[in-house]
Amino acid sequence: MTNKTNSPQQVEQGEPGKLDRRTAVKAGVLAAIGLGTGALFRGLTSVAGAGEPAAPPAAGKADGTPDPAVGELVRADVGGYRGKDGAERVAVASTCMQCIAACGIIGYRENGHIAKIEGNPHCPNNRGMVCAKSQAGLNQVYDPDRLLHPLVRVGKRGEGKWKRLSMDKALDLVAFGGTIAGGEVEGLKSIYESGPETFMFHYGRSRIKNAQNHFQKTAFGSGTQGNHTSICETAKWLGNEVTMGKHYDVNDVAHSKYVLIFGANILEAHTGHSYIAQRLIEAKAAGAKIVTFDVRLSNTAAKTSEWVPILPGTDLAVILAMTNIVLNEQPYGRPLYDETFINKWTNVTVDQLRKHYARYTPEWAETESGIPAETIRRIGLEYGASKPATIVTYRGFVGHYNGAQAEWAAKTLDAVAGNFNVKGGTNVKFGGKSKDAYNDIVAKENKSATRKAKKLKIADGDNLHLPTHHSCQWIYEMIADGSHGRPNLYMTYVYNGAYTTGDCERNREILCNQEYFPFVVAVDVAMSESAECADLILPDATYLERWAIESAASFAMFPFLQIRQPVAPPLGEAMDMQDIFIQLAQRIGGDMAVLHPYGTAEEYIQASIELQAADNAKRNKTFYTSETKPLQTDAWAYFKKYGVLLQATGPIYHAQEKKLKDTDVAGKVVDDKTGVIWDPHKAHVSDEDVQTKGYTGSKKAYTGYVGQMVDGVAYKGFKPDKINKSGLFEIHSEFMKAGADKVMADIKGFLNPDEGWVAQHLAEGLPSWVPVPEHRKRTTDQLIMISFKVNVQIHSRSQNCKWLQEIYHNNPAWINPVTARRLLGADIKEGDLIRVRVDMVELPWRKGKGVTQARDITARIHLTEGVHPDVIAVSYHCGHWAYGRYASGRQVATELSGAGADAEQIWWQQRRAAAKDPKQWSEITGVHPNWIIPNIPARVSGQFRSNDTVVSVSRVS
């Protein structure tokens, strides 16, 4: 490492004038690097010392094997280094939060300023590498339009007139109420005393769930929450929960021989983007075949072995047909299905499945999906014959009316083919677990001060079947409707509902209505579209200025914890939300103060880790270092220095096969009907209910799940979450079957005359075909609009990052040239303006209630061979009408934001004006597709149907 870089003599020859400084720099840093931090997971086997040969530049495999990028030099690490001008850069290990992947990062601070971000080589997930979004994270901190002080409204709601006030006064206003723009608002103290459930907390990717639940539910007594899950993945999570139990699956692609991707953009935007992308490339280099079904040529599709374009909403048909092939065809004289797994771990037989799936031939699937039967058969056979294989799905797959059914079918196919919980297959998520000081110390020690939370029932839509993760895009309609109550104080946190859900015009209208929302408090880093509609804005700390214990889904296949800690203290009066909770609790006083004994968020996080360390000691367990050695030193100090604490030392597969110990099952109950071993006491289920209702019939019985009896043996099984399913992998699902009537009511008017079988198939409780109803009425002049994400942006909260906006700031609509010429004229050309229109959505089950109006946007056209001819694809990220200068061209006055000036020339905005109407195309920011996507949820899961909208296109003259 040292001898090979530059001898002083060479430096002298190359840069005579700079010898002294550079030599000095080098000496200083060598000392700093020599910290002995050779982490297993950064693949340092190839980091040779001086004279030691580097590892062969073969494709790296997963953890700990050769890393072709690293030769004689090392990755940036926790030892710090010196920047280009020689200034010292101090390392702070933390966790990224640009996207949900939560990669381990190291922030480098130079003279108090965050100067650089690198991946943390100690993190088992991302192993020292991060994406463009993460690299641009410091833009979040130094955005010239960042809000650094509280703002209170002085004009009408949404009018954009503000006045600065101190954090102290702003917190008083939230706690005690007062006068805003001439009107009185009620504060938290009064709500706490009179009707706590009217305090609503609406959070996006908050990553402080324990603290927020403690403050709002346990201490305050309100369970009225909104989240954001249904925008992306509620349907996926439900499909997982009804089959494998937990909501999140991990595709162990690094070890797969065959990867089938459906509507998941791994190489640009997956929930584990950076680290699943790394592993997919490793699999590719090792010779795995990767096939991507997508309506457009995403970078993922472009980089995989085969792109198969598919009509939106028909992935389910292809999966059903492939399952049929795996069940019936034996090209090598042996079954492609795994009878052992099916018999032992599922609740169906091969014969039962064969009978049900017989109808789903590749020829039938061709009529739905447009993909040739031969292609479906070939890929089905390849998938079935290649073990291990895995199916990766995401929003492109589930953002449809039939998303939950599709996920259920995909999980079933992986299970039938024997790819579940195996190396290289699809696995139930592993995440690190930590004790929580609020929940496990404070609430326990002060039980009498805690409350049982009450809530307004507005998060689950109306008449949905099983929205286990709620239906956030429908909450504003529920509040406008008013029949389930309205919040007196509505607080948003990392949530920009006006922009992120569909039918934005309606969102804005409802949110600005003072009758619906008497007091709106937005905690935000930027003047977001939602913050614009607030009464009071509190300045949030960016993720580089906050505390948390993170536990990402582990693609290293074992659990570990990550720290989020401030790389630098919050700027201005910005404050960590967890500190805001403490401040508010102290103002409300009484039991609220008793339940918030920590002075700062840092104290609370430290107490949590120390409690976990003490619990480890009690159970004869330990944390491990990033080199998988038992941790011998202080856990908190190690965590702060290296950013991670490992909770196992190697990959865990076949998790369901773990046999329970006698001590695990002693005193527990075995449910006759399901074979579930459970603890009714833990689930707060009475003895009487155990006798009369049993496990499946008792409310929240799954919270007492212990294990599953299989052939007389007690196993860990597939642990349920959210619903009372058994510990088997449930292919036959009573939960999905129970929704069949609602689905049939929705789709029956859209079925073809020869589809009488659909109702009966749905009633069998096995994965079945469900068409997207509106698509059946689509004319040849209409297209299906889908939205997508790109590699340098997150959905809605990275557009204040100048380095990302510079690369991607507007979003022309992708249309196939053949389609464009047919619908828009032979002379249509790249960049022409078009109008995209959705007609009034009037579905039979929605008549007269919450009907989405006819709406349109204008866009520029991008003619590309990389999109299905029946599709118009418009990306997210763009079309902001607020969020600061980089996002929309709209600045926040310096006297309001308090942020420093930024002299950077925004070249892509020069000599260009923002559109007056945000529904119109703007060169500065493009246009947001959500203006014309209805919010009406998918009936079974509550999913936002981002990829189902039928539109017409025309030219703008």
Place this chain on the structure above:
Amino acid sequence: MSLTRRQFLKGSGVVGAAAVAATLPGCTGTTDTNTPGQGPRYGMVIDLRRCFGCHACSVACKAEQDVPLGYFKSWVMVSEKGRYPHARRDFVPVLCNHCDQPPCVEVCPSQATKQRKDGIVTQDDDLCIGCKYCVQACPYGVKYSDPRTKTAQKCDFCLHRVEQGILPACVNTCNARARIFGDLNDPDSAISRLIAGNPVQTLRPAMGTDPRVYYIGLDQDAYAPIQRAFSLSDQPGTQGE
């Protein structure tokens, strides 16, 4: 900067491993960079079989090198070809080639642009007179004039990091591990082994610049006229400079 189509889209070259070996430092005798045994000669391989165009390199470079808006020292070119449904997309990251015959060094009247013995072509702000000859002379368009300092700027393989034993910023963050940086004069280095074991190409070999950034799997067409995947006309570098 330099990323105008005019400058960039002039085609590329593909040469076999054997041809590269013939032009390795020390063989041409026209430059004074280290030959094997004299010390390191730094270079980079970009393995396009792995690169998925994520732009982590582009942004990492902006941060590490303090590059203003509108300019890049490292960029990913994106191109599409083929008819539906056989369309494909290619990614070609570009940066300074640290040529063994660097035209920018040749034309610099003030010795601000120089080549070190280890091959790294550097730029000295204190000596630069802002004439922009080098910006014009670079056949790859990877130099620019900084609007703040009015001096020429370029990639220096993150020399300050290399001196500290740390990977250049773009290499450090490359999720595909497609960028391999190291000593071409050391036959045991990762980069030398990779070059020995694979056909490699360089950009525009006909220019006679002897680039020391090599590509594996370069499609000549991918360095040709571009229809960018997601931006119409307003690419960085088309404004001003």
